[in-house]
Amino acid sequence: MTDKTLSFDELLAAMPNLASPDQMQRHMTDMSGFEAAMPSVVFRPVSTDQVAAIVKTCAAEDRKITIQGGLTGLAGGARPNEGDVVIALENMKQIEEIDTVGGVAIVQAGVILENLCTAVEQEGWYFPLDFGSRGSCVIGGNVSTNAGGNKVLRYGTTRDLVLGMEVVLPDGTVLNMLNRVIKNNTGLDLKHLFIGTEGRLGIITRLSLRLFPNPQTRATALVALDSFDSVTRMLKQARSDLPDLSSFEVMWQSYLQQAAVHAGKDVPFEGRYPIYVLVEIEGADKPVFHEGFSAFLESLLESGIGSDVIIPQTLEQANSLWQIRDAIGEILGSIKPYVAFDISIPLKHMPEFIQQSTAALEEKYPHSINLLFGHLGDGNLHLTTGKHKEEDILAVEELVYMIASRFRGSISAEHGIGRIKKPFLHYSRSEDEIKLMSAIKNLINPQDLFNAGRLVD
């Protein structure tokens, strides 16, 4: 690739792209259900040089860019503005290196999360990012949204898994920060500007990622409980009794019932308990590992914290429980238009928040269903509500965010702000914080070249 800035026509001739409405259909929106819009062209670069060349031309001709990963985002961040140039990272899918000595992977940003995890496991290591959209989302999208998921409790959010990255800035500069070491106190840690900032400041093209030893074994159980109070008592006990605790996923009765049906499974316990926890540990295959888990489950039942338990005997049975937990994608498809809230609330206020928000929704929108589940080990609740009339969506959002703000919750625990939550950012961040975010955006992306209209102006 030359250093010369190409004209747009030269770019079209030189770069892989899609330009017909039929071909671009898939690139018109993401999983948020946000109203679709047609881009002018979709570029599908295979290298950082190609990304930089596209950016330079677009900057010179002031053509706005929308960045797309796997399009599984739930905040409308990857949905283009009408006529945008889309840069889709889906062809940048090389796993360049797996360092089996130090536990580091160097990858391009368009690698599908599941493919990355499989490749790493084949080398005896483990990349512990995991959630329902694993088969479609890509690592660049995960980093840009600072995704959470099922194992945050043990390994942290995506931010904690990133050692370094390569980024293309809005003027076409390629910033190589592919750091490979955990400790590196050499001034501002610039990678954090691009983690969780949803493509407003740069296009992530390559990443160095932190790997962990591959757990030799796992133990899983589905515990039925009689109340949310029992859930918090179980969480406290799990934290103290289970050093290998990796997941603590909560599903309320109506979610479990719907999810089992959508996953094509029998409803566990025939769905007769009000609340359920899918608990998992992973670690070294020693007798104490399994004995400790059995003792924990027994003590839950003896103390009355747990009402009943299913302990899968095979990997297939355990996977079947996870398929129920992960069936939200299928549920969403059946309740459009929906609002998929992704809220963090201090645990002690969770029952009040749930009571107030579901009561308000039931009163105003009696024909919609409200489903509750979440990564409760992290205080993260998903409240999914639908079907709603399109014209009611803003009022539904306003209603729930207002209640969340009473408890000093966050309006986005892990999905990001994108377009959908931008009007509500003030519920979670102060005016001064939003001003500073805008100032940083204006410093790095002054032309509003990347992802205009999202996160902050």
Ligand SMILES: Cc1cc2nc3c(=O)[nH]c(=O)nc-3n(C[C@H](O)[C@H](O)[C@H](O)COP(=O)(O)OP(=O)(O)OC[C@H]3O[C@@H](n4cnc5c(N)ncnc54)[C@H](O)[C@@H]3O)c2cc1C
């Ligand atoms: C069934 C289901 C379950 C889910 N479960 C979870 C969950 O448990 N936890 C969770 O956190 N999320 C979850 N999500 C949401 C979603 O999968 C995540 O937000 C994911 O990280 C998005 O990745 P993506 O590749 O699809 O990104 P996209 O949707 O393509 O993009 C997301 C944002 O990142 C930007 N972007 C994408 N790639 C880049 C790049 N290379 N450089 C700069 N910016 C970029 C886009 O412009 C956009 O703003 C779920 C979604 C579904 C459908």
